[in-house]
Amino acid sequence: KNEVEQSPQNLTAQEGEFITINCSYSVGISALHWLQQHPGGGIVSLFMLSSGKKKHGRLIATINIQEKHSSLHITASHPRDSAVYICAVFLISNFGNEKLTFGTGTRLTIIP
Amino acid sequence: EAQVTQNPRYLITVTGKKLTVTCSQNMNHEYMSWYRQDPGLGLRQIYYSMNVEVTDKGDVPEGYKVSRKEKRNFPLILESPSPNQTSLYFCASSLMSSYNEQFFGPGTRLTVL
Numbered sequence: 001k002n003e004v005e006q007s008p009q010n011l012t013a014q015e016g017e018f019i020t021i022n023c024s025y026s027v028g029i030s031a032l033h034w035l036q037q038h039p040g041g042g043i044v045s046l047f048m049l050s051s052g053k054k055k056h057g058r059l060i061a062t063i064n065i066q067e068k069h070s071s072l073h074i075t076a077s078h079p080r081d082s083a084v085y086i087c088a089v090f091l092i093s094n095f096g097n098e099k100l101t102f103g104t105g106t107r108l109t110i111i112p
Numbered sequence: 113e114a115q116v117t118q119n120p121r122y123l124i125t126v127t128g129k130k131l132t133v134t135c136s137q138n139m140n141h142e143y144m145s146w147y148r149q150d151p152g153l154g155l156r157q158i159y160y161s162m163n164v165e166v167t168d169k170g171d172v173p174e175g176y177k178v179s180r181k182e183k184r185n186f187p188l189i190l191e192s193p194s195p196n197q198t199s200l201y202f203c204a205s206s207l208m209s210s211y212n213e214q215f216f217g218p219g220t221r222l223t224v225l
Contacts, residue, residue, distance in 0.1 A: 030211065031210075031211045033213075033214060035214070035216075041200065041218070041219045042216070042218055042219070043202060043204075043216040043219075044216070045213045045214050045215070045216075048211070048212070048213055086154065086155065088155070088214075090210050090211055099157055099160070099170055099171065099210065100145075100157060100210045100214075101157075101171075102154045102155040102156070103154060104152065104153065104154035105154055
């Protein structure tokens with residue numbers, strides 16, 4: 001079983017819809033990253049969370065440490081949001097070993 | 113402009129021919145890391161470095177070497193490439209650790225024949 005699971009694997013939606021992408025992990029973490037990989041392949045960091053909620057523009061990320069779950073929301077989705085969204089966690093079990101463990105990503109397609 | 117650069121961006125080579133993929137950052141970051149990305153497997157960490165002369169293995173280090181002689185550079189070395197190392201490779205850096213925001217290079221697509 002993967003330590004980090006993302007759902008859904010693929011998501012297609014109409015422009016303007018509210019989008020939710022989920023990330024669940026099986027062990028304790030100290031931090032979680034949300035990344036965006038553009039169709040051209042480049043990867044950018046969207047958020048780093050250790051608790052609570054963060055907002056940047058139309059993007060909102062939340063994390064529930066007790067439930068071992070994080071969500072990435074996109075409001076008023078736009079075709080330029082089409083990308084692969086990846087969550088990555090810094091596991092507590094890795095403390096002293098600075099590794100990141102990644103989910104396999106959610107491919108989002110927004111149709112005009 | 114703050115950035116992470118990788119070279120080459122594309123490389124086709126043959127089994128056994130040693131190669132180096134360079135990575136450089138201009139943000140004075142202490143933490144640098146190499147990842148490979150394969151379909152269905154996502155990103156996996158190869159090696160990382162916490163500072164000059166400090167490197168450690170990630171999840172898939174076999175067949176790779178790294179060095180960190182200067183803070184800005186973190187080259188990835190494949191001494192004897194094999195076809196199973198055909199992949200998309202990313203270098204990344206952050207201020208101090210994997211806890212900080214990660215800045216990724218543009219990627220290097222490697223094909224080993």
